[in-house]
Amino acid sequence: xxxxxxxxxxxxxxxxxxxxxxxxxxxxxxxxxxxxxxxxxxxxxxxxxxxxxxxxxxxxxxxxxxxxxx
Amino acid sequence: xxxxxxxxxxxxxxxxxxxxxxxxxxxxxxxxxxxxxxxxxxxxxxxxxxxxxxxxxxxxxxxxxxxxxxxxxxxxxxxxxxxxxxxxxxxxxxxxxxxxxxxxxxxxxxxxxxxxxxxxxxxxxxxxxxxxxxxxxxxxxxxxxxxxxxxxxxxxxxxxxxxxxxxxxxxxxxx
Numbered sequence: 001x002x003x004x005x006x007x008x009x010x011x012x013x014x015x016x017x018x019x020x021x022x023x024x025x026x027x028x029x030x031x032x033x034x035x036x037x038x039x040x041x042x043x044x045x046x047x048x049x050x051x052x053x054x055x056x057x058x059x060x061x062x063x064x065x066x067x068x069x070x
Numbered sequence: 071x072x073x074x075x076x077x078x079x080x081x082x083x084x085x086x087x088x089x090x091x092x093x094x095x096x097x098x099x100x101x102x103x104x105x106x107x108x109x110x111x112x113x114x115x116x117x118x119x120x121x122x123x124x125x126x127x128x129x130x131x132x133x134x135x136x137x138x139x140x141x142x143x144x145x146x147x148x149x150x151x152x153x154x155x156x157x158x159x160x161x162x163x164x165x166x167x168x169x170x171x172x173x174x175x176x177x178x179x180x181x182x183x184x185x186x187x188x189x190x191x192x193x194x195x196x197x198x199x200x201x202x203x204x205x206x207x208x209x210x211x212x213x214x215x216x217x218x219x220x221x222x223x224x225x226x227x228x229x230x231x232x233x234x235x236x237x238x239x240x241x242x243x244x245x
Contacts, residue, residue, distance in 0.1 A: 003074055007118060011125070018129055027136040031200070034129045041122045044115055047075060051112040054082050058105045065098060 082108060137201050144194040145184045153194070154203040154245025156183060165241040169206050172241040176204065208239040 001009075014037065021030045085104065141150045148156075160179055165172045173195065181191035198204045 004114070011118075011121060015125060018125070018132065022132045022136070025136055025139070027133060027140055030129060030133050030136065034126065034133055037122060037126050037129060041119065041126060043072065044119050044122060047079065048112060048115050048119060050079055050083070051108055051115065054079075054108050055105070055112065058101060058108065062102060062105065065102075 078111070134201075137197060141194065141197055141201075144186065144190050144197065145180075146186065148184070150198070150201055150203055151245060153180070153198065154243065157198075157204065158243045158245045161241075161243055163243055164207075165243065167241065169239070169241075172206070176241070203243070203245055205242055205244065206239055207242045 014033065018030060018033055021033065082104065085101065138150055141153060142148060145153055157176060157179070160183075161176070165175065167175055177188070177191045177195045180186070180194050181188060184191075184194075186194070195204070
């Protein structure tokens with residue numbers, strides 16, 4: 001299974017779990033889910049920041065290459 | 071899932087670190103081909119980030135609603151805001167008592183104010199703490215920040231000596 005499918009499945013399961021816990025009025029368990037979601041969100045935010053840094057370096061590299069080629 | 075993502079990113083980052091050295095023509099072409107892939111990955115991850123923020127916002131609302139329902143149940147019909155106000159009327163904005171003593175004082179007050187049993191009063195207090203209506207604000211002296219906090223087990227049947235705690239504070243009532 002690819003990463004996109006894995007995330008889609010994970011997201012769907014989380015969503016369903018939260019709906020079920022809410023129906024059962026499980027406040028503490030939903031709070032725990034919230035903490036886990038925030039942890040995942042922080043990891044993705046960090047990942048995006050690292051991708052941004054890579055893009056900056058690559059773009060700078062390519063533009064320097066192009067200037068050198070002129 | 072994260073292991074695979076991390077591996078992918080580490081591979082890209084290690085390619086970037088090579089660029090400080092002189093690169094062959096083949097490697098330069100590879101880097102040019104790599105950029106659109108990284109941009110596509112970023113777009114995908116930003117999409118996930120937005121969806122995660124949506125589900126987090128929804129979950130927060132559900133938690134708030136359940137907290138409110140539980141508060142009404144435990145206090146026989148009073149909202150979090152009302153219970154917070156009642157605590158504030160009784161103790162003011164802060165209760166200058168230790169962590170354990172202050173907790174007991176407020177639990178006992180809730181118990182008699184709402185005519186509820188001790189278990190429910192404790193649960194109500196925990197709920198108020200979870201919702202941030204009351205919290206213990208620790209005052210940390212500057213010189214204590216670099217010092218380790220040492221844990222010493224208690225002997226049975228011995229009162230807890232106050233000198234065991236290096237940090238002091240007050241209970242804040244934030245209604």
